[in-house]
Amino acid sequence: MSVRSTPPSPSSPPSAPRRHLPRARGLLAGTAGAALVAGLLTAPAALAAPADLDPLGSASELGVDVPVQDDLLDGAAEAIPGRWLVQVSGDPALQGGSAGANRTTQKKVEDSAEAAAVPFTVQRSFTGGWNGMSVSMDDADVAALRQVPGVEAVFPVLAVEAPRPADAAPEDEYGNAMTGADTLQQVDGLTGDGVKVAVIDSGIDYNNPDLGGAGTDDETADFPGDRVIGGYDYVGDDYDSSTAGSTPQPDAYPDDCGGHGTHVAGIIGADGEVTGVAPEADLLAYRIFGCDGTSDTDVILAAMEQARADGADVVNMSLGASFMTWQDYPTAQLADSLVASGTTVVISAGNSGTSGTFSSGAPGVASDAITVASVDSTHRRSPFATAAGADRGYAAAEGAVAPPTSGELTLVAAGEAGTDAALACDPAAVPAATGEGQALLVSRGTCSFREKALAGESAGYDAVILHNNAPGSLSPTVEGDPALTIPVVMASQADGLALQEALAAGPVTWAWQEGTTVLENETAGLVSDFSSYGLTAELELKPDIAAPGGSIWSTLPLEEGGHGSMSGTSMAAPHVAGAAALLLEKPPELTPAQVKSAMMNTADPLTWSLAPDQGYLEPVHRQGAGLLDLVSAAHTTTSVAEPSISLGEGEDGPRTVTITVANAADEDRTYDVGVRHGVATGAPTSDPEFYAAEGIAEPSASTVTVPAHGSADVEVTLGEDFGEDGIIYGGWVTLTGTDEDLVVPFAGLSGDYQALTVLDDAGAGLPALGVSDGEGSVNLDPDGGHTYTMQDGDVPYLAYSLAYPAERFEVRAYEVKKNGKLKIVNPSVGHVAAEDHLGRTESPEVWAWDGSYALKNEKSKSVKNGDYLLELRVLKPLGDASDPSDWETYTSPRFTIANPTPGKPGAH
Structure with missing residues (x-):
């Protein structure tokens, strides 16, 4: 993901994903003039610091422009109505399954859905890295589809915003010098020769001489060429997934009219005015963005599978759906499948750092991919x-x-x-x-x-x-x-x-x-302010590593001047993708896991960007192992089996982990074993409090000797006793030797994950019932009593905010009988809407109910006129659905439905 300045024109980084639970949503507006807006702009009160935590201030107190309601743009990812990803039972082919068996299972699901009166149209079938289908269907039928035998999960197709770069930049040579890429080029003679790097992005301007072109703007010329050797355009110039009726117009020429993909490609492999990290790598261009607007995860999945089929050694994805932090989202699943099949996958961490923790997204949350944070370059x-x-x-x-x-x-x-x-x-x-x-x-x-x-x-x-x-x-x-x-x-x-x-x-x-x-950069070597924080929803440590991404000069399409500057984690990821190409060129041949470990074990932890003169280290869940040190990664003879340690929640107490250190050298190696701690973060997630918090970190020995061509184990007890739920803490187990220093980052969440409050007040008394203002926005109606006509958007709304990822989101509806008793609507299913695995929200969101619901294995119905109330239920992340204490519930006040055409869903 990226943010760009001139040329071309700058814009703000993308923000949160917008989710459609199976109904349309509105925009939240103020009641009584600006009353609600004022409430939304009020930061939540800071929590009192536990006695053994040293408070350092909140993000806003430390100068971060924490987004507020008035500042928010449309999200980096919005669910597209009527389009879904259906995962079916069976392992994908790259994970040991059978493509033929998967196609058979998918056909059975299609037939069973038709028999159950849940019709859909298959858009694409996936069998290699993810077993499922992209389909178009009525959103109201999704609940019934989840009940069809063979269906493992149903995910919304997300509209992914083309990353919009926005910042000033230096020559790429400064970024190369920061990580040692220039040294490997000049001293070791490594250039990425013979390594195929796929760029899944807005295409590549292969006419640019720095990328092997002749310098004439002609999409039919120079492709395939000596540098951009292959690829495909999946969408055409005009595709915008967020525009109704827009359809992809694929062709054979993945030329770039947006600029982002060309900039990314130049960082990987330019050879001309700009020198990329791997200037002789072969590039594959998979265009999934039009000239403007959004793409979608359906198209991205197709490009990912094609990159593997075309023999890519490395796949770079400078894109993602911010706040979709669950690792089972299909793009993340497919990323892990590519890694399992031998492809190194590098993904940007995201540009939502000012929005706080749990702000990264899919596919970057994929466990085995290399997820990259951004560091500001030395010059711009x-x-x-x-x-x-x-x-x-x-x-x-x-x-x-x-x-x-x-x-x-x-x-x-x-x-x-x-x-x-x-x-x-x-x-x-x-x-x-x-x-x-x-x-x-x-x-x-x-x-x-x-x-x-x-x-x-x-x-x-x-x-x-x-x-x-x-x-x-x-x-x-x-x-x-x-x-x-x-x-x-x-x-x-x-x-x-x-x-x-x-x-x-x-x-x-x-x-x-x-x-x-060219100017010296005031924030050189610090994590960029836009770079997103982890953890994943499953509490796995992300990102993995950091690289130059703030202020990078690289290639642009000829029609945009040929060269320009951008900033973003979009620019950091291709630096690491190019670095992977250099490591893969150098014998011995490395697996994706070995590439990742070599980079992470030899990285250099970074100073805390919000107070660089105080001696603290950046939170580990924002920088991963630290800044890429490519020279050490290429020349290390020592490795650690697990590149990072994810401790999960801390309610069961400290954990003792075993670190296995392997030595490929001809002589024994001795290392001093130690621990360094990063700054910890606490609630609220949107404006985190920072703490100097050293958790429990007790190595079993102060030194370890690793025999030549052998291995040795080191046990380290890690944990916390903060007495507070929800503090994200961590640091680095360090192995300090005579010739090299190694690190193993670790992170965990203190106390009980399920003790945290997911439904956030947001300074506005949420959750709350809402009423349309008739102009496309929604006013809060906390006392209820409104009569909804169910016409032209006059439908019941629920306004809510999620402070943490949610395991499940359900809405139940109840008819209020004349005697005051409640009768559940849709008792065979139990709810009128549900979705699994939502990310935390950056700003309040609104769910609208048009009165319809899906019966079990049947078509949609609508409620009759009468009095009703809605119940919003959220299952806490990693919670037990059978444990009532793991659910949070909001019950709306009573309201009336008076539809002049009862039995038919209301118009929006």
Whole structure:
């Protein structure tokens, strides 16, 4: 996943997945004016720290722009109505099953579903890495389909947003130097020659000379070629899965019109103006995104299976469905199948780091894949202006006029540095421009970038120069209606303060410049602010490793200038994919598990990005083993059988784990055994509290000697006694030798996972019943009593927020009889809607009921008019469905259904 700056235009990183439980959802709006919105913007109260935890502050207190309701964009993944993935019984062929047997089982399921009056149309059949079908069907029939013999699970097809890069960047050579890729190229002569790397993305512009092309924009030329040797376009230019009626138009030419895939491919294997990590690797291009809009997990599954069939040694997937942290989602299952069959799979961790913990997603949560976090590079390449005697790099805001490459403006400060006036959040307080040729200097903070930009435009300025209020580069978005008519750019905190100081001493001129400049990165070597946190829903440690992804210069399609800069975990993953190609080129031949272990065992744990001068290490569930050290990975002769340790929940007390250390050298190796701890995180997941928390970590010995061509075991007791449920803690078991240092990351969750509250109040009294406002949004109706016509969206809504992943989500409906007794609707099934394995939500979501329900093995029916209430039930993650204490329940107030056409589902 990625975030990009000029060229092309920047935008914000994708946010949370939007899920359709089998009904349409609305947007949450305020009741009584802005009452609800105000509630949603209120951060949950911080929990008191347990006595043995040292609190370090919350994410928002430490300067993280924690998303709030007004800031949220559509999610990185939204379930597509009417499309589902049906997993059937039997192992996939790559996991020991039979493709023929799987096809037979799928046909039996299709026949049984038809006999049970649950019709569907098969779109694709999968038998190799995942055994199932993608189907189109009535959403109301999904509950019945789950009862059909042979059906193991039913998952929604997710619309996956094309990752939108957005940040300034350096030459790729800086990223290569950070991990030692340049050393392996120059000293060891490794280039990835003969290794096939598949790029499942928006395609590759194979016309780009850095990727083997002749330099002429022609999709029918240069393919297949010496560098991009094969691939397929699954979708065509116009496909957008989120647009009703949009259908894929595949063809033989996986040319890239979006830019993302070409940038990824250049990081892996460019050889020209940009030098990739593996500049002689063979590239395979599988295009699953159109020029704009979303793709879907059905198409992604097809591309994954084809990459394996085409003999890919490495598959790179810089994409994913944020917050879908369950490892049984089909794309994650298929990723593990590819690894089991001998393919190294590398996946981006996601760009939802500002949204807190449990924010990564599928397929990156796949257990055996290498999931990659992003680290900011040492330098960044940026468009720039000169002001106050220095070059001032900037990122252009999306939704504004493109900045010019010449001309001068006189800077005017919105207010004195450090004051509210400097924020330009009150348009009335912004000093009016006194004439043409002036730019307003504004500090980041409090209100949105768009509000600041509009205030400057309204005050008569010809440009708005925003500056950061914290270290690091950032690309803003000012999109909206009406569009901005002036340039808006974002400068660094240091440049902004320098300009403020210069303005206090006299006039300052901002002079636009042509081209780009290379600047030192203020956050070099720190985990990028957008990089997502683990754990998985099953409490497995993710991500696995970190690589340069913040501020990377690489290839772009010729029509976009040929080269440009992007940031994101999308850029970190291909760096690791290229590194895998180098390791696979070097004898002896490695398995995917050995590639992963070599990278993780030799990585270097990173300093905590939110307080880099305090001596703490970044949470292990955000960086994994640490920064990739490719030279050590290529030359180590020592390995650990398990690259990481996932401790799970801690209610049963500490665990003693055995670490097996193998030595392929001709001489014995002795290592000092130790433990380093990372910063821990606690509730709330959306704005986590950070703690200096050293759990129990007791090695059985202080040293271990590993014989030549032999192995030795080290036992380590790991756990916690914090006295608090839900603290995610961890660190690294360290093996320190004379010639090399090794690490084994570990993580766990304190106390009882099922003791945590899943249904979150969200500062708004959720869950709650809702009523349509008639304009596409939903008002809360906590007291009930509304009469729903079930027409034109006037249906009962449930607004809810999930603080943690949910094992199961159910809605039951009850008719309220005249005597006050409750009669359950759909007693043969027990509920009117259900879905398994939901990720935590980034913002409140809304489920709508049109009055219909699916009988067991039969078609849908609708309730009659009368009085009803709804019961929302959530099974806690990894909970026992037979244990009532593992369920959370909300019961709505009473409401009335008065449908003028009773028995028919309401229109939306």
